[in-house]
Amino acid sequence: MELNCVDLLQKTITAFNVNVAVLQKDGSNLQIIDNGFRMRLFEDYDYNTIYEFLKLWTKPCTLIRFFDEFKLTYIFLHIPEEFMNEDSSPFMVIGPFSDMRIPFEEIHQIMQKNNIPDQSFMDMSAFYASIPVISNINTFECTILNLASGLFGQDYRIVYFPEYNIPSHDISGKMKKLRENPELASASIEERYYVENQMLDAVSAGDYNRAHSCHQKFITYYIHPRTDNILRNTQNFSIILNTLCRKAAEQAGIHPLYIDELSTKFAILINKTYSIRELNAISNDIIHKYCLLVKNHALKGYSPVTKEIISYIDFHYMEELNLN
Numbered sequence: 001m002e003l004n005c006v007d008l009l010q011k012t013i014t015a016f017n018v019n020v021a022v023l024q025k026d027g028s029n030l031q032i033i034d035n036g037f038r039m040r041l042f043e044d045y046d047y048n049t050i051y052e053f054l055k056l057w058t059k060p061c062t063l064i065r066f067f068d069e070f071k072l073t074y075i076f077l078h079i080p081e082e083f084m085n086e087d088s089s090p091f092m093v094i095g096p097f098s099d100m101r102i103p104f105e106e107i108h109q110i111m112q113k114n115n116i117p118d119q120s121f122m123d124m125s126a127f128y129a130s131i132p133v134i135s136n137i138n139t140f141e142c143t144i145l146n147l148a149s150g151l152f153g154q155d156y157r158i159v160y161f162p163e164y165n166i167p168s169h170d171i172s173g174k175m176k177k178l179r180e181n182p183e184l185a186s187a188s189i190e191e192r193y194y195v196e197n198q199m200l201d202a203v204s205a206g207d208y209n210r211a212h213s214c215h216q217k218f219i220t221y222y223i224h225p226r227t228d229n230i231l232r233n234t235q236n237f238s239i240i241l242n243t244l245c246r247k248a249a250e251q252a253g254i255h256p257l258y259i260d261e262l263s264t265k266f267a268i269l270i271n272k273t274y275s276i277r278e279l280n281a282i283s284n285d286i287i288h289k290y291c292l293l294v295k296n297h298a299l300k301g302y303s304p305v306t307k308e309i310i311s312y313i314d315f316h317y318m319e320e321l322n323l324n
Contacts, residue, residue: 005083005151009092012147014216016140017132018097022079023089027051033074033093035191037127041116043177054091057161061154063145065137066161070110072096073137075144080152094144097132116178130192192218196244203248203287206295211287219283234279235270241283242266245290252294262293 006022013020021032030047031039038045054076058064064076074095084090102110107124111117116124134140141158149156199214246263250256266286273279 006079006085006092009144009147009151011213013094013144014213016134017216017219018094018134018140019132019217020092020094022085023051023054023091023093024087025089026087034072034096035130037070037096041179043179051091054089057159058091061156062159063141063148063156064159064161065141068096069114070096071102071106072098072131073134075141077144077148077156080154083152097134097137098128099134099137101133102128102131120178199287200244200248200251203245203290204252204294206252206291206293208288208291211291212284215284215287231274231276231279234276235273238270238279238283238286239267241286242270245286249290249294254293254297258293258297262289 010020010022019032019035021029023029023033027048030051033047033050039047058076058078060078060080062078064074066074066076068074072095074093074097077092077094079088079090079092081090104125107121107128108118111121111124145156145158148154195214195218199211199218202208202211202214242263246259249259249262266282266289269282270279273282
């Protein structure tokens with residue numbers, strides 16, 4: 001099987017819970033650069049400003065780290081022509097992300113600097129809460145740099161555009177009339193629920209690759225903690241994931257006995273685990289095992305009689321069976 005270098009690079013970056021996309025030549029997906037943030041915040045925002053910036057500064061064998069006016073970080077990477085699809089541009093966009101969870105006081109400062117009124121604070125806070133945090137951006141950057149160099153067979157170099165030295169062709173755009181009701185919070189929540197439903201649909205279909213990809217996207221969204229205990233919060237989210245996947249398996253027509261056995265196993269394991277890293281691994285395993293369960297035992301679409309026959313054989317295969 002031929003190695004798809006662009007796809008491998010994207011999957012590796014997604015594992016860090018950071019958005020990554022290759023822009024289309026016709027500009028049809030430009031808003032994916034910032035998840036539509038500027039489009040929801042400003043009226044008539046022109047994303048072609050960003051596209052022009054990329055064409056001006058993202059040259060072959062370059063990787064740009066960009067720090068924007070909202071204190072968010074992006075990485076722009078140039079894809080060699082021989083690795084591009086017919087409809088794609090040479091620009092891969094990674095981000096936005098941050099090296100820390102931005103505190104409320106700093107959000108206020110960012111809003112003042114960008115002339116955003118105080119009544120939009122809750123919406124802005126919800127947006128920043130959904131931004132992935134990369135605690136060590138230098139390590140993340142080096143990973144992308146080395147992987148791109150190896151996959152594309154070229155020596156990539158890094159170009160920086162820090163906030164104090166943004167070129168005249170920045171990505172802030174010329175049309176910056178603020179919308180009366182930006183609805184950033186509701187949009188972020190809607191996106192999270194949409195991705196959650198996509199993940200559950202994938203589990204119901206037994207499609208692990210799609211379910212895993214959706215799960216990696218889903219965990220980039222910030223969900224307000226239920227308690228002050230970080231470990232307990234992680235356990236709670238793992239329990240919720242187990243419950244959601246249980247319902248997804250039920251939708252696939254899995255016999256309740258199979259579902260209950262797997263669900264109970266994970267419930268016990270979650271409550272016995274006291275490491276956040278191990279709980280994150282369990283969450284990935286939950287997605288994997290439920291997809292396998294669906295793949296091996298799904299009965300959706302069969303008649304009730306056929307389901308009963310298959311289930312009986314499954315649970316009595318060690319006994320002597322007859323046509324009755």
